[in-house]
Structure formats: C-alpha cells, structure tokens
Amino acid sequence: xxxxxxxxxxxxxxxxxxxxxxxxxxxxxxxxxxxxxxxxxxxxxxxxxxxxxxxxxxxxxxxxxxxxxxxxxxxxxxxxxxxxxxxxxxxxxxxxxxxxxxxxxxxxxxxxxxxxxxxxxxxxxxxxxxxxxxxxxxxxxxxxxxxxxxxxxxxxxxxxxxxxxxxxxxxxxxxxxxxxxxxxxxxxxxxxxxxxxxxxxxxxxxxxxxxxxxxxxxxxxxxxxxxxxxxxxxxxxxxxxxxxxxxxxxxxxxxxxxxxxxxxxxxxxxxxxxxxxxxxxxxxxxxxxxxxxxxxxxxxxxxxxxxxxxxxxxxxxxxxxxxxxxxxxxxxxxxxxxxxxxxxxxxxxxxxxxxxxxxxxxxxxxxxxxxxxxxxxxxxxxxxxxxxxxxxxxxxxxxxxxxxxxxxxxxxxx
Amino acid sequence: xxxxxxxxxxxxxxxxxxxxxxxxxxxxxxxxxxxxxxxxxxxxxxxxxxxxxxxxxxxxxxxxxxxxxxxxxxxxxxxxxxxxxxxxxxxxxxxxxxxxxxxxxxxxxxxxxxxxxxxxxxxxxxxxxxxxxxxxxxxxxxxxxxxxxxxxxxxxxxxxxxxxxxxxxxxxxxxxxxxxxxxxxxxxxxxxxxxxxxxxxxxxxxxxxxxxxxxxxxxxxxxxxxxxxxxxxxxxxxxxxxxxxxxxxxxxxxxxxxxxxxxxxxxxxxxxxxxxxxxxxxxxxxxxxxxxxxxxxxxxxxxxxxxxxxxxxxxxxxxxxxxxxxxxxxxxxxxxxxxxxxxxxxxxxxxxxxxxxxxxxxxxxxxxxxxxxxxxxxxxxxxxxxxxxxxxxxxxxxxxxxxxxxxxxxxxxx
Numbered sequence: 001x002x003x004x005x006x007x008x009x010x011x012x013x014x015x016x017x018x019x020x021x022x023x024x025x026x027x028x029x030x031x032x033x034x035x036x037x038x039x040x041x042x043x044x045x046x047x048x049x050x051x052x053x054x055x056x057x058x059x060x061x062x063x064x065x066x067x068x069x070x071x072x073x074x075x076x077x078x079x080x081x082x083x084x085x086x087x088x089x090x091x092x093x094x095x096x097x098x099x100x101x102x103x104x105x106x107x108x109x110x111x112x113x114x115x116x117x118x119x120x121x122x123x124x125x126x127x128x129x130x131x132x133x134x135x136x137x138x139x140x141x142x143x144x145x146x147x148x149x150x151x152x153x154x155x156x157x158x159x160x161x162x163x164x165x166x167x168x169x170x171x172x173x174x175x176x177x178x179x180x181x182x183x184x185x186x187x188x189x190x191x192x193x194x195x196x197x198x199x200x201x202x203x204x205x206x207x208x209x210x211x212x213x214x215x216x217x218x219x220x221x222x223x224x225x226x227x228x229x230x231x232x233x234x235x236x237x238x239x240x241x242x243x244x245x246x247x248x249x250x251x252x253x254x255x256x257x258x259x260x261x262x263x264x265x266x267x268x269x270x271x272x273x274x275x276x277x278x279x280x281x282x283x284x285x286x287x288x289x290x291x292x293x294x295x296x297x298x299x300x301x302x303x304x305x306x307x308x309x310x311x312x313x314x315x316x317x318x319x320x321x322x323x324x325x326x327x328x329x330x331x332x333x334x335x336x337x338x339x340x341x342x343x344x345x346x347x348x349x350x351x352x353x354x355x356x357x358x359x360x361x362x363x364x365x366x367x368x369x370x371x372x373x374x375x376x377x378x379x380x381x382x383x384x385x386x387x388x389x390x391x392x393x394x395x396x397x398x399x400x401x402x403x404x405x406x407x408x409x410x411x412x413x414x
Numbered sequence: 415x416x417x418x419x420x421x422x423x424x425x426x427x428x429x430x431x432x433x434x435x436x437x438x439x440x441x442x443x444x445x446x447x448x449x450x451x452x453x454x455x456x457x458x459x460x461x462x463x464x465x466x467x468x469x470x471x472x473x474x475x476x477x478x479x480x481x482x483x484x485x486x487x488x489x490x491x492x493x494x495x496x497x498x499x500x501x502x503x504x505x506x507x508x509x510x511x512x513x514x515x516x517x518x519x520x521x522x523x524x525x526x527x528x529x530x531x532x533x534x535x536x537x538x539x540x541x542x543x544x545x546x547x548x549x550x551x552x553x554x555x556x557x558x559x560x561x562x563x564x565x566x567x568x569x570x571x572x573x574x575x576x577x578x579x580x581x582x583x584x585x586x587x588x589x590x591x592x593x594x595x596x597x598x599x600x601x602x603x604x605x606x607x608x609x610x611x612x613x614x615x616x617x618x619x620x621x622x623x624x625x626x627x628x629x630x631x632x633x634x635x636x637x638x639x640x641x642x643x644x645x646x647x648x649x650x651x652x653x654x655x656x657x658x659x660x661x662x663x664x665x666x667x668x669x670x671x672x673x674x675x676x677x678x679x680x681x682x683x684x685x686x687x688x689x690x691x692x693x694x695x696x697x698x699x700x701x702x703x704x705x706x707x708x709x710x711x712x713x714x715x716x717x718x719x720x721x722x723x724x725x726x727x728x729x730x731x732x733x734x735x736x737x738x739x740x741x742x743x744x745x746x747x748x749x750x751x752x753x754x755x756x757x758x759x760x761x762x763x764x765x766x767x768x769x770x771x772x773x774x775x776x777x778x779x780x781x782x783x784x785x786x787x788x789x790x791x792x793x794x795x796x797x798x799x800x801x802x803x804x805x806x807x808x809x810x811x812x813x814x815x816x817x818x819x820x821x822x823x824x825x826x827x828x
Contacts (some may be wrong), residue, residue: 015441019436022433024429026427036428038456041453280711282702285694285698297719302714302716303713312713
C-alpha cells in the first residue's frame, strides 16, 4: 500500500513553520508498513492544491493532507478536495455542536466563521478534534482513501493516533518494527568500519546510521507480513552490533543519556550533586527533565563567578590563582566541594571555555574539564570540543553525563 | 521568478530526519523575493526522482535539490538530473583534488567511492563544499536554473550563502524584508482582537501571527521592486502594532527573552543570582546561552532537595513545614537567600510542581511560584501552567525571565 502526504500552508513555503507533521506522519506510516513515496508542500492556493491533489490521488492508495482547515477564508483544503472529487459539502451537525461547546468552555461566543469548520464533504467519516475546532475526515473513493487533518501538531497527533492509525492499520498488509541504538563516543565512520559487513549482508532488517550533534543513532528496521512478528528478525542483528560496539551503546529507542543516567542513580539510590561552570545549568536541567529524579538529585550549583567557586564550593583561591578557573585542579576541587556541601554520594563538575571569546592559545575555546567525585576517589578528564557556544555546552553536558553512566555501571571511563 | 525545492532522501520519507533544509531554503527564497510554490520530498529512487524533477522543471524557473550527493551507490541526484536533461557526467579535476585534500587532513586515504562525488554534469558551475566531500553545482538550461546541493545542513547552509544566494539574487527582480515582533503574556486571539483592523487593511506589508509554546511571534513582511527599500513600508505598521500591544512586545527579530534580559543586566552592570527548584537549571542555562553573561551572572543554585533550600539558601525550616516547599513563602525565602549568599543585586527564584506526579487537589501539577528580589523589595507571583513536565518548566522559565526584564526596565509586572 502506497501513501503520499500533502502539506498545505503558505507559512510552510515562507519558511515560517518547520514541517514536523511530515516527519511525524512519515514515522507512523513506516511503523504501519505503508510505503511513503512522496511528500509535497503547497500553499493555500486552490488551483495548485487541486492539481497537486489530483496528481497524488492518481498514483497513491492513500493521500493524507495536513493544514488548511482553519476558520479563515484562505483555509480551503476540504473544499478544494471535495471539488476535485465532485463531492458536495454539507453541514455536520455534531461538529457544529462541538465547536459551540469548545467556545462555551472559554466563555466566548464562537465567531460565525468558525462554523465553516463544521461543513464537511458529504459521506466522509468525520474525525473529532479534542484540542481545537477543526475536525478532520476520511473520504473513500475508487478504492482509495483521503485523510484530511488539521496542521497544528497538538491537534493532528492525537487525531492520527486515535482514529487514523487504526483505520490505516486495518488496510495495510505489512507490519514494520524498528529498534534504535544510541551510541556515544564513536564517530559515524568508525562505527561503519566496525559493522560494515553486517550492514551489507542485510536486506531485512536494514541498518541505517544517523549522526546527531552528540551521538550516532543506528536504526534497525525489519518488516514482515501482517500477523507475523518482525521483532525476532531484529534481535540477532542487534546483539551482533552490540557485541561489536560494546559499552559505547548507551541506550535504545527513547533512551537519552540523561534518562539512562537518572535511571541508574534512582535504582542504586545514590544522591547526586552537580557543580557547573561552562555548561551553566544544562547538565542539571537535562537530569531534571527526567520524572522521578527528585529522589536522587540533591542540588546543582552553577558556579559561574569565581567567587562562587571559592565561597560556595570551597575551591581554594590558590588553585584558581595558580592553575586558573579552567583547569583540571579546579574541576577536581569543584567536584569535591559539591560532594561535601550537598552531602551527596557522587558529584559531577564542569569548567571550560564555551566562547565565543575568552580563549587563548594555551586554553582555546572548547577546552573543557569534566570531573566526577565519589567517596572513593576523583576522576577528571580534559576535552577539546569544537563548535559554537551552544554546541560546546551540549557536547560537554553529554560527556559528563556519560561519565556518570560509566561510573554507575562500574565500566571503564573513555 | 518561481522556485521549487526537491528534497531527496529515503531517510526523510522514513521520518528519520526532520527536513530543516526545506525550511531554511524557504526562508532564504522569501528574503530574495522569489516565490516558492512547491516543495516535494522523494526517496533515493531514480525513477521517481526523474519524474518529479521533470515535473518541477516544466513549471518552475529555479529547481533546487537537496541530498543524494553522498559517495554510496544509492546517492544518485546529480546522475538522475543529468540523465533527465540529456547532459553527460564528467570528472571535475578540482573537486577530485579537494576530496583528496579533505581526507589528507584527517590522515585517512579516501575510499575510491568518494571520487564519484567529483563527477559532475558537463558544463555545470561547481559549488565547492568546505565542510564535506560532496560539491554542489548549478546547471542552466532553457533559461532555467537547477541548483544541486548536499543534504547535511552544515554543508548546505554555507554553500547556499556563499554561492547560491548571490547567484539567485542577481536573477530575481524583487526584494523582501521581514520584521518579527516577539510577544509574551498575550494569547494569539487577544493579539488578533487588538490588531485585526491593521491586519485586514494591509496587503503590503502582510502581517502574520505564529503561536509558539511560550510566546506569539508577529511577522511583518514587505516586498518591493529591486533597487527600492522595503523597510520604510514596515516601520509605520510596526509602530502602530507596538502602540497597541505595549510592553508585551519584548523583542524583535533574533531576540529571545534570555537575550533581552541578559542585555539589560549587562548594560546596567547588575549582578544576578538564580535559585531554581522546579525549573531545575533551565533559567540559568538559558541565560548562560547568551555570550557575555559572565559579567552579570554570579551563580545559579538548583535547590532540588529541601535540605539545600534550608542549608544552602537559608529558607527557614518552619517556612517549609508550615507552607510547604511549593509556596509563595518558600519562593520569597529562596529569592532572599540567593541574593544574600551570592551577594547579587537581583535574584530570581522558582518553586513548583512540574509533574507528572506530586500534584494534589490543593497544589496541582503546573502550580509554580516565581519570585524576584532586589535590595529594595521582593515580588512573588503564583501561576498555574498547563502541559507536560517539559512544557511547565519552559513556561515557568519564560515567565521568570520576563519578570527580570520588567524589573530591569522599571515597568509594571504582569
């Protein structure tokens, strides 16, 4: 079964909105085992939309449109598609009632223009929208399906998951499963070198690497006929890859480094303190993103000014004078100080030069010291990161969180 | 002049990569005054790519492709387009030399497959790539232009800006300018109500609102013939909008709330301390994203555990016992404590329930207290935010940074 996406909206063609809907739908279609061969973006222009729709309808089994369901005059997706298919538009009474109720909650009277959103192609299955006033719909014609959805992701995603996914799943003959492995500390080319023979020997599952800023993700995708389970095809390939890449594989699927580290901390009932300079709260903030971290995270101190490093964290003034605020010695003293004043079991520290200014020949922009202390010892690593201020801070945060993961797992540090 | 974008890559149609290139190019074409009517994504499939290209070439003056220039066998954009146009592929000696040099820097010998990247359509203007091994090119045929660029944004963006923009600018007859106003504390519908008459009265400039998670952006776009300046068309409209929305307009163009607040802090030579609980370092981290903030930011304390609130920040135990860690009284004491122990001129504090658990009927998830203290007084605001853990943290961070901005400007708090 082949599908095609048409994204409707002049704001997309002006570059004002990033088309995340297309990526979301592409992922979901892939999970459903439905081939997606084309995605087209077109503006709020009935002529070009009609032409694009008819072209898509002629070559695909399923056409999914997003956007153009708003209350204003230039929102014309439903009307244009109905016109192209020779279907009349009729008032959908339940949608009209829902729009009235939606405004009722806010205490406002709905503008007349909103009721345009309750007028639907005759015979369409209407998809209700709990997050807004624009219902979607599914039209069936000539054995093909047209799915019409609103543009805002907070409306589109719940509607797709509640109503469109089950509908498409019932029509699809195949099923796909994916497994993503998250890898830190090995570049894309080194990873490829280690696993190239596995990649080349496989057609089902397929293996594809994607390099992100601070990690590489490997996606293993298997497909099979409906009723069968694609996951047993993935397992042996995943195991072989893991044995080649070792402890560089830090997680799978939805894992992030902070989730993995936080999970280990919570499991081991360890109390953590964080002392940050160049990362400026990013390490702590990433950990706080993980629900349940309050059981383990005692405190984070952003010791941005040297007076805080000496006053609050107890870094000796002589250390900063002699070695500088960006030094292995200061990172060590920061980690020690955080451990002590927060009475934690383990602590992390970062100090470095995030730029754009402040670098010297001896201590260039991107130089970062990452430290980790426990009651048993202290470990400090000197690193040289590339990129702008934000990238350096992200890379340093990732590195120090991996140090924490490695310490908690009792495996070697990089 | 009409342009069209073709994004090539199976990873886009699988949803593994978000198509940020399309948005970037859309923005740039808009700035150049070039109409973009279509953007199509197609996989690494020569048949479908050829068909899509020929369709685009028949209806647009400029066709820009991204992706499919890699060294592997399924990277076929150049070859497919040359085939569609009846152009031969020839080795481009300078590109071959550059690929060799590129690998030389890394100390590696280039795989033979990489030299495929030096084979270009005959007669094309080659665009060099300083960030990778895939050169791009511009082909002119039948008075139309085809621009072929690699997919990775870190390669595409510098190539587009150095070589493609000047080329397209020379061919475009119009010029566009945009101004974005950033608005906090007013919803999209309230903004529309206040300015609807201005929006409806305008065709040049046009005014379009875009609601993001924590703000609304209003884009004012004017166009005129080349050689004229579109900016004087924007100015009176911007002034009228500012007069209607008042101090809710916190910045323009690339401004963010943290940039605006940091700029004011640095100008006024004020020292800032931040005490965070529910936001968990996000406020500090956002400020640290701004270069130069080290002149003003003394320290940030993430007092996640109550022991840190009492021990480090000096929140009286009785306050936490009587009112709870999430209370106006605790926010006030946190702000006071941060001001004192960091010897700062101004301090911020947040305490709240970010969820997903921890909420009660009396103190539901999303309840946040934001505090601000100076030597002259303390101000605390109780807020109820909606959304998941991350959204609540982002909304609270934005709010407290706006409190800082308002204090530094000497304007009323919301």
